[in-house]
Amino acid sequence: MPSVSPLSNRRVDLVPSETGVISAVAPGSLAAELGLRAGDRIISINEKPLMDALDFQFKAQSQDVSFEVQRGHLITRHDLHLEGDEYWGITFADPTFDGVRLCENACPFCFIKQIPKGMRKSLYVMDDDFRYSMLYGAFVTLTNLDEADWERIEREKISPMHVSVHATNPDLRVALVGNPNAGKVLNDLTRLQAAGIDFHAQLVLVPGVNDGEEMDRSLRELAQFERLLSIAAVPVGLTRYGLERQSKQVRLSRTCMRTLPGKQISVRRYETVEALAVVEQAERWQAIFRAERGETFFHLGDEFYLMCDLPVPGADHYDGYPQIEDGIGITRHLLENLDHMVQRTKAGDLAGATGTIACGTLIGPTMRQAAERFNQHTGAQLQVEVVENSFFGNEINVSGLLTGLDLITHLKEARIPDGPVYVSSRMISDRTHTLMDDMTVADISRELDRPFVPCGLMSDVARDLRQRRRNTSAA
Ligand code: SF4
Numbered sequence: 001m002p003s004v005s006p007l008s009n010r011r012v013d014l015v016p017s018e019t020g021v022i023s024a025v026a027p028g029s030l031a032a033e034l035g036l037r038a039g040d041r042i043i044s045i046n047e048k049p050l051m052d053a054l055d056f057q058f059k060a061q062s063q064d065v066s067f068e069v070q071r072g073h074l075i076t077r078h079d080l081h082l083e084g085d086e087y088w089g090i091t092f093a094d095p096t097f098d099g100v101r102l103c104e105n106a107c108p109f110c111f112i113k114q115i116p117k118g119m120r121k122s123l124y125v126m127d128d129d130f131r132y133s134m135l136y137g138a139f140v141t142l143t144n145l146d147e148a149d150w151e152r153i154e155r156e157k158i159s160p161m162h163v164s165v166h167a168t169n170p171d172l173r174v175a176l177v178g179n180p181n182a183g184k185v186l187n188d189l190t191r192l193q194a195a196g197i198d199f200h201a202q203l204v205l206v207p208g209v210n211d212g213e214e215m216d217r218s219l220r221e222l223a224q225f226e227r228l229l230s231i232a233a234v235p236v237g238l239t240r241y242g243l244e245r246q247s248k249q250v251r252l253s254r255t256c257m258r259t260l261p262g263k264q265i266s267v268r269r270y271e272t273v274e275a276l277a278v279v280e281q282a283e284r285w286q287a288i289f290r291a292e293r294g295e296t297f298f299h300l301g302d303e304f305y306l307m308c309d310l311p312v313p314g315a316d317h318y319d320g321y322p323q324i325e326d327g328i329g330i331t332r333h334l335l336e337n338l339d340h341m342v343q344r345t346k347a348g349d350l351a352g353a354t355g356t357i358a359c360g361t362l363i364g365p366t367m368r369q370a371a372e373r374f375n376q377h378t379g380a381q382l383q384v385e386v387v388e389n390s391f392f393g394n395e396i397n398v399s400g401l402l403t404g405l406d407l408i409t410h411l412k413e414a415r416i417p418d419g420p421v422y423v424s425s426r427m428i429s430d431r432t433h434t435l436m437d438d439m440t441v442a443d444i445s446r447e448l449d450r451p452f453v454p455c456g457l458m459s460d461v462a463r464d465l466r467q468r469r470r471n472t473s474a475a
Helices: 053-059 130-136 147-156 170-177 180-194 212-222 240-252 254-258 272-293 302-307 330-344 364-378 404-413 441-448 458-474
Strands: 011-013 022-025 041-045 064-071 074-081 090-092 161-164 199-205 228-235 298-300 354-359 381-386 421-424 452-455
Touching: 041 053, 053 090, 053 130, 053 147, 130 161, 147 180, 161 180, 170 180, 180 199, 199 212, 212 228, 212 272, 228 272, 228 302, 272 298, 272 302, 298 302, 302 330, 330 364, 330 458, 354 364, 354 404, 354 458, 364 381, 364 458, 404 421, 404 441, 441 452, 452 458
Parallel strands: 161 199, 199 228, 228 298, 354 381, 354 421, 421 452
Antiparallel strands: 022 090, 041 064, 064 074
16 A cells, blocks of 8 residues: 655555565675675665665665674674675665655556556556666656655666656646646756766657657657667557546546647557558658667657558667667567577477467467477477457557466467467566466466466577476486
């Protein structure tokens, strides 16, 4: 439940029951040398309580560090004189000890507001926490930062940040974020830049609202920032619950929308012809950026290409995949990985191996082609099952938003071969290790009576099949 953290005095959720708990210590690190281990709890550093993992990283780099560690009932104090730049090797069970900071916005397209009851708890947390932006690439709006936060970002050089911009037109951003404070985004980015903070930008595009001329304006204005590393645009996602709740969301943001002359935001999905126009517009900008900067710089979410039945761009286009965490370029990354695997591995080394790949409808045709190539090279017989998202509605077509129940229902009805079922690891939450509906990998394996294996890439599938074959011959 949301609360106000005594540590930060901010609205938070998912407050850990114990703060500063170490979940892992890297071998050979300073923490290992000091005898720290998983389960220990760091309770203070330089006489002050710790706020989060970033706070620890920053304070632990001073020359004189004293900190207290609790193990069971025993508290030990360490006083160290360090050279600086030490490798501490500590992973915390929860990186933010005061919980996850909540957003103060009412975006009319908010996906969290479109999730029905009964899903895993962490899905309902409307987070907007700059620390997760740096640690895990979560996109933040910067609308909930107070002066102390800004000073901390500047002092500790919390970089890179990932900023949901959506539009640089102040009135339009206020309406799209549903917060009167959102219109100063260019000032916020200027402040980040002045502090030497790098950042990535994201635009969630709503047809007829912030694409077209507004997207031209956003790209033109964003491109002025030297510290901006990349821009990505993804299409708005609406579940069937989202469509039902739409009027409520519009009401929430109405005050902000009044500031938008002559425009009331209506959120709907992209039609193919509109998506094609976005691809063409993006290509014009990408050509400009490649000529001026030597990189594509502005990337479209894979959905835009796939919904227009266009091939996704080649690997060179993606500049090293700066926003792969957000799924940008994931299709090309999958195909590129398959190419490498085919070049590096012996043909026919998985002859006779069987299994299933289950995926969402958007990537279905690409996955079928990828599996065919995989099978031709390795001799395996992988079957692809394209699963409709009946939980959120079949408009939600990405693999990562499939529920355990939809997978089980589909796969039980399909005639799938013996062997494991492989799915995208994007279906599994890093935090809870469950799917959207709180089912675990073990639950689904049990229901399907076969291994259910989350994988990132086709090389992971090949590795798993080989390992199973080795295990079988060793048995
Ligand atoms: S989409 Fe907007 S309203 Fe929803 S959690 Fe993110 S910032 Fe908050």
